[in-house]
Ligand SMILES: CC(=O)SCCNC(=O)CCNC(=O)[C@H](O)C(C)(C)COP(=O)(O)OP(=O)(O)OC[C@H]1O[C@@H](n2cnc3c(N)ncnc32)[C@H](O)[C@@H]1OP(=O)(O)O
């Protein structure tokens with residue numbers, strides 16, 4: 001018998017073990033290696049979280065300084081990769097650009113031995129923003145930008161390359177916080193994809209390329225762009241309420257709401273919502289925040305569905321002047337840390353991932369030669 005809609009999608013199925021993260025263990029909580037997401041969002045820098053995920057413990061000051069300095073040295077792109085990025089059309093989606101960029105890097109600097117994995121992980125963390133913004137700036141304003149900025153953080157590096165100037169303290173901190181919130185989430189679809197690829201003893205770049213493809217869809221990371229497209233359609237909170245009511249009546253999905261594991265709230269949402277409000281006030285334009293809040297209210301009242309990590313991330317990024325098509329790629333700039341840690345964890349105790357399936361096709365058939373069909 002085929003898996004019913006209720007049991008489909010591996011919902012509720014435990015597919016392995018991880019020491020990296022808990023999701024919804026207390027109904028709403030999220031922890032990375034035992035640390036509460038609220039502590040990390042309030043106190044950590046994204047690079048500390050990256051180190052925690054990949055090395056298993058928070059860095060000392062000396063370890064942190066060395067890590068940040070090392071990442072800075074890895075921001076450069078090989079010339080052949082720059083050429084490929086210049087050839088990817090201007091109308092391409094940047095998630096496809098990253099998929100191609102990571103794959104090309106896997107040709108230029110292949111992981112020929114698993115002993116190179118930490119090196120590959122650091123290189124990807126440092127240079128994915130470079131690939132993205134090199135392509136973006138080349139195709140939007142014809143500039144071949146210098147991707148080796150001196151900023152101390154991934155957030156600073158990203159915003160500097162995007163806007164051609166160092167970001168404000170507030171914008172840098174807000175982007176850094178969203179990177180922390182997006183970094184890791186147990187066996188979500190893209191991470192699971194990376195683990196399946198890793199399980200065949202394939203290379204690091206293949207696992208990350210596959211994960212980018214999985215993250216791209218609007219049921220997963222692509223929801224932050226879809227949420228932006230939704231909220232910018234409405235000219236007032238009242239219009240948003242009416243519009244969403246109509247969509248629900250037509251059984252349309254509202255992107256940025258609901259979750260496979262959380263049942264009452266996504267803990268990342270309150271942090272994003274607070275930042276969205278702060279950035280709206282700083283910009284002196286609360287329109288998108290007010291519309292977002294109206295959508296959140298009507299979704300809860302009508303469906304008891306809550307905003308997930310992607311919903312208020314949309315307005316946060318918009319208020320920072322980030323174009324919508326770079327929203328899901330920012331998720332990649334962050335989740336590369338979780339993916340890398342999972343690839344290493346999978347390899348440390350590897351078993352091919354190959355589940356079974358219930359057969360729903362026809363019974364045994366008699367072969368009919370082609371001229372008799
Ligand atoms: C960072 C992240 O990746 S977080 C997830 C980002 N994705 C989105 O925001 C996309 C919108 N949300 C969704 O599609 C879903 O809630 C998912 C994919 C996140 C989870 O999916 P599932 O666990 O398979 O739940 P499923 O889609 O079956 O939803 C259960 C019910 O709630 C409804 N529902 C769930 N989410 C939504 C939504 N966003 N809008 C409207 N209805 C929804 C479904 O229509 C379904 O109703 P039914 O039982 O009457 O058919």
Ligand SMILES: O=C([O-])CC(=O)C(=O)O
Nearest residue numbers: 184185187188189260309
């Ligand atoms: O866990 C999931 O299914 C999706 C999610 O929230 C994430 O990957 O951050």
